[in-house]
Amino acid sequence: MKCHLKAKDVDISTGDPKIVLINHKDAQLLDIHPMDRVSIDYKNRSVTAIANIAESEKTIPQGSIGLFEEVLAALNAKNNNKVCVHLTSKPKSIHAIKKKIDGKELKYEETLQLVKDIVKDNLSTIELTSYVTANYTLGMKMKEILDLTNAMIATGDILKHKSKIIADLHSIGGVPGNRTTLIATPIVVAAGIIMPKTSSRAITSPAGTADTMEVFCPVDISLSELKKVLKKVGGFILWGGSINLAPADEKIIRIESPLSIDPLGQMLASILAKKKSVGATHLLTEIPVGRDTKIKNLVEANKLKKDFEYLCKKLGIKVSVWITKSEEPIGNGIGPILEAIDCLKVLQNHADAPKDLAEKSIEMAGLVFDLIGKTKKGTGKKVAEEILRSGQAYKAFVKMVKAQGGPTPDIKKLKIAKCCFNYKSDKSGRIKDIDNKAISKIARMAGAPLAKNAGLYIYKHIGDIVKKGETLFTVYANTEDKLRYARQVSKEMKSYILV
Amino acid sequence: MKCHLKAKDVDISTGDPKIVLINHKDAQLLDIHPMDRVSIDYKNRSVTAIANIAESEKTIPQGSIGLFEEVLAALNAKNNNKVCVHLTSKPKSIHAIKKKIDGKELKYEETLQLVKDIVKDNLSTIELTSYVTANYTLGMKMKEILDLTNAMIATGDILKHKSKIIADLHSIGGVPGNRTTLIATPIVVAAGIIMPKTSSRAITSPAGTADTMEVFCPVDISLSELKKVLKKVGGFILWGGSINLAPADEKIIRIESPLSIDPLGQMLASILAKKKSVGATHLLTEIPVGRDTKIKNLVEANKLKKDFEYLCKKLGIKVSVWITKSEEPIGNGIGPILEAIDCLKVLQNHADAPKDLAEKSIEMAGLVFDLIGKTKKGTGKKVAEEILRSGQAYKAFVKMVKAQGGPTPDIKKLKIAKCCFNYKSDKSGRIKDIDNKAISKIARMAGAPLAKNAGLYIYKHIGDIVKKGETLFTVYANTEDKLRYARQVSKEMKSYILV
Numbered sequence: 001m002k003c004h005l006k007a008k009d010v011d012i013s014t015g016d017p018k019i020v021l022i023n024h025k026d027a028q029l030l031d032i033h034p035m036d037r038v039s040i041d042y043k044n045r046s047v048t049a050i051a052n053i054a055e056s057e058k059t060i061p062q063g064s065i066g067l068f069e070e071v072l073a074a075l076n077a078k079n080n081n082k083v084c085v086h087l088t089s090k091p092k093s094i095h096a097i098k099k100k101i102d103g104k105e106l107k108y109e110e111t112l113q114l115v116k117d118i119v120k121d122n123l124s125t126i127e128l129t130s131y132v133t134a135n136y137t138l139g140m141k142m143k144e145i146l147d148l149t150n151a152m153i154a155t156g157d158i159l160k161h162k163s164k165i166i167a168d169l170h171s172i173g174g175v176p177g178n179r180t181t182l183i184a185t186p187i188v189v190a191a192g193i194i195m196p197k198t199s200s201r202a203i204t205s206p207a208g209t210a211d212t213m214e215v216f217c218p219v220d221i222s223l224s225e226l227k228k229v230l231k232k233v234g235g236f237i238l239w240g241g242s243i244n245l246a247p248a249d250e251k252i253i254r255i256e257s258p259l260s261i262d263p264l265g266q267m268l269a270s271i272l273a274k275k276k277s278v279g280a281t282h283l284l285t286e287i288p289v290g291r292d293t294k295i296k297n298l299v300e301a302n303k304l305k306k307d308f309e310y311l312c313k314k315l316g317i318k319v320s321v322w323i324t325k326s327e328e329p330i331g332n333g334i335g336p337i338l339e340a341i342d343c344l345k346v347l348q349n350h351a352d353a354p355k356d357l358a359e360k361s362i363e364m365a366g367l368v369f370d371l372i373g374k375t376k377k378g379t380g381k382k383v384a385e386e387i388l389r390s391g392q393a394y395k396a397f398v399k400m401v402k403a404q405g406g407p408t409p410d411i412k413k414l415k416i417a418k419c420c421f422n423y424k425s426d427k428s429g430r431i432k433d434i435d436n437k438a439i440s441k442i443a444r445m446a447g448a449p450l451a452k453n454a455g456l457y458i459y460k461h462i463g464d465i466v467k468k469g470e471t472l473f474t475v476y477a478n479t480e481d482k483l484r485y486a487r488q489v490s491k492e493m494k495s496y497i498l499v
Numbered sequence: 500m501k502c503h504l505k506a507k508d509v510d511i512s513t514g515d516p517k518i519v520l521i522n523h524k525d526a527q528l529l530d531i532h533p534m535d536r537v538s539i540d541y542k543n544r545s546v547t548a549i550a551n552i553a554e555s556e557k558t559i560p561q562g563s564i565g566l567f568e569e570v571l572a573a574l575n576a577k578n579n580n581k582v583c584v585h586l587t588s589k590p591k592s593i594h595a596i597k598k599k600i601d602g603k604e605l606k607y608e609e610t611l612q613l614v615k616d617i618v619k620d621n622l623s624t625i626e627l628t629s630y631v632t633a634n635y636t637l638g639m640k641m642k643e644i645l646d647l648t649n650a651m652i653a654t655g656d657i658l659k660h661k662s663k664i665i666a667d668l669h670s671i672g673g674v675p676g677n678r679t680t681l682i683a684t685p686i687v688v689a690a691g692i693i694m695p696k697t698s699s700r701a702i703t704s705p706a707g708t709a710d711t712m713e714v715f716c717p718v719d720i721s722l723s724e725l726k727k728v729l730k731k732v733g734g735f736i737l738w739g740g741s742i743n744l745a746p747a748d749e750k751i752i753r754i755e756s757p758l759s760i761d762p763l764g765q766m767l768a769s770i771l772a773k774k775k776s777v778g779a780t781h782l783l784t785e786i787p788v789g790r791d792t793k794i795k796n797l798v799e800a801n802k803l804k805k806d807f808e809y810l811c812k813k814l815g816i817k818v819s820v821w822i823t824k825s826e827e828p829i830g831n832g833i834g835p836i837l838e839a840i841d842c843l844k845v846l847q848n849h850a851d852a853p854k855d856l857a858e859k860s861i862e863m864a865g866l867v868f869d870l871i872g873k874t875k876k877g878t879g880k881k882v883a884e885e886i887l888r889s890g891q892a893y894k895a896f897v898k899m900v901k902a903q904g905g906p907t908p909d910i911k912k913l914k915i916a917k918c919c920f921n922y923k924s925d926k927s928g929r930i931k932d933i934d935n936k937a938i939s940k941i942a943r944m945a946g947a948p949l950a951k952n953a954g955l956y957i958y959k960h961i962g963d964i965v966k967k968g969e970t971l972f973t974v975y976a977n978t979e980d981k982l983r984y985a986r987q988v989s990k991e992m993k994s995y996i997l998v
Binding site: 004010011012013014015019021028029031033034035053054055056058059066068069097098103124125126127129130132133134136137138248253254258259260261444445450464481485 | 509510511512513514515518520527528530532533534551552553554555557558566567568593596599602623624625626628629631632633635636637694753754757758759760943944951980984
């Protein structure tokens with residue numbers, strides 16, 4: 001049974017799931033019930049969405065269909081367009097999900113169909129959650145992980161390169177305020193190495209690498225523009241979500257994050273699919289070990305290292321795994337512009353550039369040099385430092401920013417929000433610990449990452465001695481209201497622990 | 500951070516999940532993101548809902564909050580009421596879900612907290628699905644099933660009785676059109692046995708027991724009225740959803756049905772919690788075995804029988820498990836009124852009453868008599884038949900219907916929909932099989948169960964000989980449109996298989 005209905009833009013967004021509103025009379029006519037899966041066709045596009053029912057004529061009159069933002073975007077439809085609606089059958093991959101939760105191993109073709117349905121939003125939240133949970137409770141064999149990786153690659157775009165060495169780096173869940181990518185990437189690129197770096201926006205943190213890079217230039221450019229940037233500069237720093245590389249990943253993350261689970265197999269598949277899709281031949285993977293990170297101890301870290309090495313071998317990627325200790329933010333700024341200033345200071349070799357950020361970035365770039373064979377093992381760091389100190393990394397960064405469509409970076413134009421307050425220590429002592437979650441929450445309440453100029457600047461790190469009344473950090477916001485919220489959270493949460 | 504917003508009834512229902520719409524500016528102010536869990540307070544009520552974001556002022560202006568039907572009902576709020584909104588922390592039982600998916604056994608207190616959060620809608624679809632899936636993939640120990648049963652009982656109302664014998668019956672997923680409950684219950688009640696029968700409405704079938712009973716009288720009455728009915732008549736047939744008995748069950752079913760899974764442990768807990776909540780001391784459980792039923796073979800049926808016996812012993816319920824063979828609809832009418840007519844004919848001993856329905860109902864009631872010790876094993880059936888044939892069962896049914904608020908049943912007043920068509924056999928032969936799914940779909944397309952007078956009447960059962968051109972069933976609908984849809988499905992799906 002099909003039916004033509006008039007699209008109504010209801011101006012509602014869910015954040016991802018696709019929802020449509022159907023008048024109760026049309027729903028009865030089409031035998032559609034709340035939570036049913038319907039297919040909406042418009043011109044040559046088709047999307048699957050979940051039906052909610054409008055109980056009266058007020059919101060959605062009979063003959064109309066309310067489309068949430070996600071549906072309008074996917075259909076490229078507008079108000080009053082005639083769309084075709086019908087109840088859809090269950091997607092093909094339901095049987096694969098059932099097979100997986102029944103403890104049976106999936107064939108590659110089944111995994112591929114499943115990933116296709118994930119990418120097309122054909123699966124409901126319940127179905128996708130069931131698959132993700134089963135991967136967690138039952139685990140995934142190495143063959144299944146490899147299949148999932150290949151299926152994720154196959155359902156997205158792939159970047160092709162002429163060069164035989166394509167470098168990439170990745171860090172497994174770290175601590176906020178850690179913008180090494182903006183420094184290490186230009187160091188590597190300055191050495192003539194191709195490095196197509198995709199990065200993420202903040203979900204629960206005050207800034208992601210993509211948010212910070214966006215302070216300087218656009219991070220969501222088309223595939224054709226991206227190729228031009230790569231040809232001209234040899235590298236880029238873009239938002240992964242703007243490019244269609246392994247797009248299943250984002251859909252899976254939406255299920256994992258509220259459960260605070262990240263089934264190891266899925267995590268490996270997701271990282272490696274993205275790296276393989278950008279064409280990486282060499283990959284440096286950082287595994288930060290610490291209280292606030294994903295990997296809590298060295299035993300886990302070493303097991304993960306072996307899995308990485310096995311899978312990368314199968315995928316034809318040379319990998320180097322770097323296990324680090326992670327306890328507190330790297331750098332002083334928290335929030336997109338505040339972090340961008342830190343990065344620029346390091347790249348421009350300012351005297352007051354945060355040393356921890358510079359050092360970690362140099363080490364990272366050096367390990368990439370060692371990995372690709374540009375330097376002898378252990379000597380890459382020296383080369384990286386020279387490139388940074390000589391200003392070549394900065395030059396490469398400027399070239400990258402301009403190629404991506406930004407102006408020449410100018411530290412004076414990076415304006416921080418005007419309303420501020422200083423958070424002072426209520427006693428004297430040595431800083432034993434910093435609660436990264438509290439720091440993140442304060443920066444978010446101040447308006448980051450939506451307000452790029454909001455956030456906080458921290459003056460003190462672990463081990464520092466402070467006196468009672470000394471400022472620990474300054475919070476920046478655009479309105480007194482926002483500042484009041486941030487102040488309230490600062491009072492409620494214990495951000496600094498002194499002994 | 501709290502905020503007072505003006506409620507706006509958006510006239511949208513999801514079918515169960517609670518959703519609110521927040522203007523993007525308020526969302527930013529409150530640090531609320533799409534899919535975040537928020538708490539809405541109104542007077543002394545509070546509900547947890549998922550936030551969707553209104554991207555403009557059009558749907559939800561700043562200062563207002565759009566409430567879906569489910570939220571309005573739970574808060575007992577109306578348009579323009581001021582409600583208080585704030586971001587909520589994750590519910591306590593998240594740790595229990597995590598523990599379960601990590602393969603650890605839950606303590607009773609943890610299961611109880613989890614069920615409390617399920618009942619209060621504190622869990623998101625993702626969280627609840629994860630728990631349900633883990634119960635399926637990892638299984639449940641008998642102790643966990645018992646804990647879940649007790650937690651489900653503890654989070655709902657419980658009926659108390661003076662009588663020492665309270666009979667109940669249950670059938671595990673059968674075939675549509677099988678209305679034995681409407682006959683067996685009055686037989687048992689006519690014998691002076693207390694039988695508080697709760698039943699379900701149709702979800703995917705053309706009628707549930709509650710829908711059919713509703714043809715005669717209301718099936719959703721308050722707890723105090725229900726007690727009066729029980730005192731007066733000794734039994735009732737009500738919709739389980741109208742009473743707060745083991746309310747977690749419905750929430751869990753919402754997750755299981757789209758996955759077509761029903762983890763055995765959860766199914767057992769759900770059935771037994773409902774039975775224990777109505778105060779049942781004796782329970783007859785039918786396990787239909789067949790192609791379209793939940794249990795496919797005798798080995799599975801016998802294993803389930805043992806589980807029932809073990810759990811009922813622990814819960815203090817005497818159980819009798821009846822394994823039956825199930826292949827085709829019982830009775831001739833499909834759809835609420837058509838089924839009600841079948842039942843009334845059996846109760847009134849009409850000459851053309853469907854024999855299969857009468858026989859199965861008699862056997863059921865007889866097994867209840869044997870179980871409670873009213874009759875010697877194997878002789879209950881005879882007593883049940885006498886009660887039905889003598890008209891006592893009909894008298895008890897009339898008393899029940901009137902006590903529940905209905906008029907004296909009158910078969911002449913049960914009017915079937917006026918538009919109809921006869922579906923005829925395209926060849927001669929013997930009926931080998933009937934596709935119950937096709938029969939259900941046709942009845943639904945004709946308008947059942949929403950249109951109580953729609954559905955179909957089947958003339959032929961398995962084993963019958965038919966001639967080419969002979970009518971197999973008649974479809975009834977209220978409009979020519981609906982009839983056309985039903986006719987289309989009749990053509991597309993092969994409902995009768997002849998040899």
